[in-house]
Amino acid sequence: MPIFEFKCEECGEKFEKLVYSNEEICCPKCGSKNLKKLISLFATSGIEQGSSGCSSCSGGNCSSCH
């Protein structure tokens, strides 16, 4: 199971959370869903990340993504 690190765009809280498929994540501090996914601590080499990101950036916009 992948663990993702999120940052809340509302209050700036950073937290890690296990993410199951398409689960909605809320900030544990303020409850906002306005979150930014930072990194997957579990991602190794492109295993089912649900996006076009690669293992080195997870954002889909670096030189090794395509």
Ligand SMILES: [Zn+2]
């Ligand atoms: Zn928050």
